[in-house]
Amino acid sequence: MGVDFIREQSGKPWRKRWDKGLDRLTSPGLFDVQFTHRQRIVTADLSGGSTLKVGDQVVVQCNGQAVIVCSGHRQVGAIQGISADVRAAIDGCGGVALGMVERVGLFGNNAELSIR
Structure with missing residues (x-):
């Protein structure tokens, strides 16, 4: 199963289906936090x-x-x-x-x- 199969089976282009997923990947997450000092x-x-x-x-x-x-x-x-x-x-x-x-x-x- 490749990208071509996914594009054929879905009604929308593959890029649009993952558009919000790409936004979630660029937003800060749990492991992006930097602590200033250690207590x-x-x-x-x-x-x-x-x-x-x-x-x-x-x-x-x-x-x-x-x-x-x-x-x-x-x-x-x-x-x-x-x-x-x-x-x-x-x-x-x-x-x-x-x-x-x-x-x-x-x-x-x-x-x-x-x-x-």
């Missing part, structure tokens, strides 16, 4: 006495093998077991990244941070 979520163990609220901005800093979380000039927590890609992203920014508190644990001993 990473990590869980930080907070120090005793630190009071963080949702929406607070913190600094995430690599300090040797440890990754610490600072609010202003004081350390408020640490991140244990950080993944290699997040660590590489922080190291790529000079060892310092900005984070935002997304959630604080029920007892206030941990917080979820989004790192950009």
